[in-house]
Amino acid sequence: MAKLQWGMIGGGEGSQIGPAHRLGAGLDGLYNFAAGALDHRPDVGIEYGQRLGLGDRAYGSWQDMLEGEKKRDDRIDLVTVATPNATHFEITKAFLEGGFHVLCEKPMTMTVEEGEEIVKVAKATGQICAVNYGYSGYSLVRHMKAMVARGDIGKVRVVNAEFAHGHHADAADADNPRVRWRYDPAQAGVSAQFADCGIHAMHMASFVTGQEVTKLSADIVSCIEVRTLEDDAMVNFRMDGGAVGRLWTSSIAIGRQHGLGIQVFGETGGLRWSQEHPNQLYYMPLNGRLQVIERGEANLSPEADRTSRVTIGHAEGMPLAFANIYTDLAEAIDARKTGREMDAAANLFPKAEDGLRSMSAVVAVAQSGKADGQWVDARPPSLR
Structure with missing residues (x-):
């Protein structure tokens, strides 16, 4: 290339x-x-x-x-x-x-x-x-997606996603320019914490399950009262494949550092992964014993193998996950330049449609939160 x-x-x-x-x-x-x-x-x-x-x-x-x-x-x-x-x-x-x-x-x-x-x-x-x-570039997130797609946990019933941290919990920071803009509608739009972090968790839920969010109900709050936009949100959602979703995102959760994680519960098993401990994926088969899948071990999915960059036991970090997105894009761009088919395992980078769905969810969360949790359509008009 x-x-x-x-x-x-x-x-x-x-x-x-x-x-x-x-x-x-x-x-x-x-x-x-x-x-x-x-x-x-x-x-x-x-x-x-x-x-x-x-x-x-x-x-x-x-x-x-x-x-x-x-x-x-x-x-x-x-x-x-x-x-x-x-x-x-x-x-x-x-x-x-x-x-x-x-x-x-x-x-x-x-x-x-x-x-x-x-x-x-x-x-x-x-x-x-x-x-x-x-x-979504993390190796074991992609393996998690592959496990769900091949039916390792059966039909997905419930998805639980979180992205909670405590770095905006100090009320004395309310006028800090590096913090204040995030809660200013003129600069951040209709949402603060959900638009900043919650959409990562919601995208992860869709990415892993292969299902899209259709409707949602949100409870949003500004725990630091001078903020116009929310610093904590709880969102219930439904997906087009029948899965039920729960999502919590917060910027005032003192003691949480990054706090991005996802759990997927199916008919025959469950999976759990945390971004702060990205080298382990926990898998529990129905009536079985808890298994720990290690990044870099043998016989994982092609999606995981092509994105595992350092030897087993060594830490995988955010820049390596970003690198996987860039590698996917390089494969897609080169395939177009040379007129060949791209590697299907590389066609996992988030696309404009994902950005559109996320923006629609942000607006839906803001609307539902203002309406005391009323269920609203989370889909953009063109994708309904």
């Missing part, structure tokens, strides 16, 4: 997500980090990009980057959008229309209507639009 050219918008110096993307994209030698507009301050972004080796392809704005790359014979193949939420739609749409494949950070858009538009643009241009639900 020829090395692909990769660019990044956002993710500048000091950002939380930028290093994870750069590590993930660079891990397998499939991409050359060729271009970037890394900061909303032009001079800062250019200077940091040059320090990272981008030379004259360190741009002062995403608009400059779009115009500059369109003119090049060695233009980037893929651009990652890692900017504040409110800018995702405009940038993603512009690069898709410019003929570039895009990996957008979540949430893909701020509204369902914007999400519908991105799906249409991706289809019309023929470009790949992926969304970074990066935790």
Whole structure:
């Protein structure tokens, strides 16, 4: 496979997500980090990009980057959008229309209507639009999905997903700019904690079970009362394959650090996985004994084998999960370039439709929460 050219918008110096993307994209030698507009301050972004080796392809704005790359014979193949939420739609749409494949950070858009538009643009241009639900890149999450798909636990009855942390529990932090924006509707949209973390858990539920959420009922609350948007939410949902879902997400759960986990209970078995302990998948067959499946052990699924990067017993971390998303995308892009069929085990990266479904769920949670938990349709109009 020829090395692909990769660019990044956002993710500048000091950002939380930028290093994870750069590590993930660079891990397998499939991409050359060729271009970037890394900061909303032009001079800062250019200077940091040059320090990272981008030379004259360190741009002062995403608009400059779009115009500059369109003119090049060695233009980037893929651009990652890692900017504040409110800018995702405009940038993603512009690069898709410019003929570039895009990996957008979540949430893909701020509204369902914007999400519908991105799906249409991706289809019309023929470009790949992926969304970074990066935790779906973990090896044992993919093995969990494979186990469910091949019927190891029978028909799924109940899914229990969580994403709870306590890092916004201090009321004294209410005016901290790094925290405050997340609860400001002008910057975050209609939801805070569910849009930030809860959609990761909901996407995980759909990814693992192969079922989509159809309707939901939400109880949302701002435990720190000065916040306009929620910092804790409990969501009940139903899925199109008959599964019942329960989801809790919180940013005020003191003692929780990251807190992303999923349990799936079927007719003949159950599975449990936690992102803080990603090397173990717990499997309990009906009337059997608890089994611990270790990442990297022999005879796992093809989906797990191709995404297990370090030898058994060594820790697997978030940048490696991100790397699996980038490897999937490299396989998809190269297959298109060379006119071949892509490896089916790589066709697991989250797509624009996943971003659209997530945005629709965010809006549904906000609507249901304001209506005292009334059940509402969680599907976007185009997918009903």
